[in-house]
Amino acid sequence: MTSDQGQERIAAFLRWACVFDLIFHALVTWTLCCLPESQQSTSEAGKRLLHHRQRLLNKINEQLSQRKIDDVLIQAVTLLIPVDDHLGYTEFSQAHLAGIETMIECRGGLALVGSSEPAIGVQLATLVSISTTKLSINTSPQKxxxxxxxxxxxxxxxxxxxxxxxxxxxxxxxxxxxxxxxxxxxxxxxxxxxxxxxxxxxxxxxxxxxxxxxxxxxxxxxxxxxxxxxxxxxxxxxxxxxxxxxxxxxxxxxxxxxxxxxxxxxxxxxxxxxxxxxxxxxxxxxxxxxxxxxxxxxxxxxxxxxxxxxxxxxxxxxxxxxxxxxxxxxxxxxxxxxxxxxxxxxxxxxxxxxxxxxxxxxxx
Incomplete structure (x- = not known):
């Protein structure tokens, strides 16, 4: 990605975050989870992480109830998948994984994911691939x-x-x-x-x-x-x-x-x-x-x-x-x-x- 492409992507994300609460809470949740101190749920960062994660879940459920499957929803869930897996919320992360696959099908396939916002499109498709690959390898012992x-x-x-x-x-x-x-x-x-x-x-x-x-x-x-x-x-x-x-x-x-x-x-x-x-x-x-x-x-x-x-x-x-x-x-x-x-x-x-x-x- 060139410097100009990176700037365009940042600008697109900022536009989405200003317009969609879904993206705002997704980005805050993701960013907080990247901080090592947020891994302690009792820390200030940990508390804020759990707060924004819950707000994000509420927004996702709200949009799903409206049967509105778009790039904004896919971006939000894609950010949430590795977060929940990292926090140890296995049942949630596995449910998100199944859900994102259905959403991609409804969107018309991975090739169309991100097509509504060219500045984000390629990176969104890549993030979907990375998130689902990492999560789908369950390293728990085989029965x-x-x-x-x-x-x-x-x-x-x-x-x-x-x-x-x-x-x-x-x-x-x-x-x-x-x-x-x-x-x-x-x-x-x-x-x-x-x-x-x-x-x-x-x-x-x-x-x-x-x-x-x-x-x-x-x-x-x-x-x-x-x-x-x-x-x-x-x-x-x-x-x-x-x-x-x-x-x-x-x-x-x-x-x-x-x-x-x-x-x-x-x-x-x-x-x-x-x-x-x-x-x-x-x-x-x-x-x-x-x-x-x-x-x-x-x-x-x-x-x-x-x-x-x-x-x-x-x-x-x-x-x-x-x-x-x-x-x-x-x-x-x-x-x-x-x-x-x-x-x-x-x-x-x-x-x-x-x-x-x-x-x-x-x-x-």
Whole structure:
């Protein structure tokens, strides 16, 4: 987006905010949610956030009762989706997700979303894509009785499957060969790899477009976390990682908690290397002030208790290079691991007796 286009978009939003209470409350809610202090509901920012969120919900329900589906409503709901997901209002966010899909259909499809205001149109369509992609990956553990509609590789592998697996980084290839990631997931990883290679043609971060994909239904636990990590890494190597709303989309604390608390991942030796890569990518956002330091410490120390050789960065690097390794993220990744070693030199390492739940650690 050029400077002139940015100014036009800001002017359009201001016009909408002056005319439509729906947009005014949506923008205030979104902006407040981007402030770290608003995550405490008892803080002044937190109270104002909840106030404007309720006003926004009332306005949305009012317009829905009038059966008026337009770009203004879609913009407001699109801003509310990641806010409610970030605040932990899962039932609301899932309802919004279903609702926005219906609204887009009523509007005539995603191609027509934003057509009433050209200055906002392209950005609105992009925001819809980003919001729905991020939210639709539910990282809660998969129920044992849920049957996945996805197809997983099995012996004997067909020539076409062998060809696709051969295109994967070795860490993902091992997961595919052991039947832990589906063919659909394999193709997502290949697509990400191609996108990552194309970034070399855009040395300027601001020229790099965000990477998104259609999320298959029925993903298993490891696939869900891989999808999240791919999105996180994509944001970290583009201007999305610097976006003022990165806290809402990235949700580093929530993602770290989900990874830490998913018991099925930690009991699988075949997924041990994958966890190292996931923990590194998820807990090192491009904006360092968003990093979940205590959550990352618990994750890394849990890994180090089982694999003490990873106290040496060179051993961590070997593992990371088996997945996706971005040279421009190397310094941040290395510093994150070395900070754990420096912490342990000053404080006793966490043991089974001193380990506290990650959710409690976040509030310490």
């Amino acid at each position: 044992l009785y849920a049957k996945s509609p996805l197809v997983y590789p099995s012996i004997p592998f067909s020539p076409s499957i062998c060809e696709e697996i051969s295109r994967l980084p070795s860490g993902f290839a091992d997961l595919a060969l052991s039947g832990q990631i589906s063919i659909e997931m394999i193709r997502i990883i290949i697509a990400f790899d191609l996108w990552l290679q194309d970034l070399s043609n855009s040395p300027d971060r601001t020229d790099r477009g965000a990477w998104r994909f259609t999320v298959p239904s029925g993903l298993n636990d490891i696939e869900k976390h891989i999808c999240i990590a791919l999105l996180c890494l994509a944001d970290d190597v583009t201007s999305m990682g610097l976006y003022y709303g990165a806290l809402i989309f990235r949700k580093p604390q929530k993602r770290a908690e989900s990874l830490f608390n998913n018991a099925s991942l930690w009991h699988s030796q075949e997924q041990a290397d994958t966890i190292v890569w996931l923990a590194t990518v998820i807990t090192t956002p491009l904006r360092p002030e968003l990093a979940p330091f205590k959550a990352r410490l618990l994750l890394y120390e849990r890994i180090l208790r089982a694999r003490p050789l990873l106290k040496q960065w060179v051993n961590v690097e070997v593992i990371l290079r088996r997945f996706f390794y971005c040279e421009e993220r190397e310094r941040t990744w290395k510093d994150s691991w070395e900070s754990v070693n420096n912490h342990n030199k000053s404080f006793p390492p966490v043991t089974s007796k001193t380990l506290i739940p990650i959710s409690e650690a976040a509030s310490v």
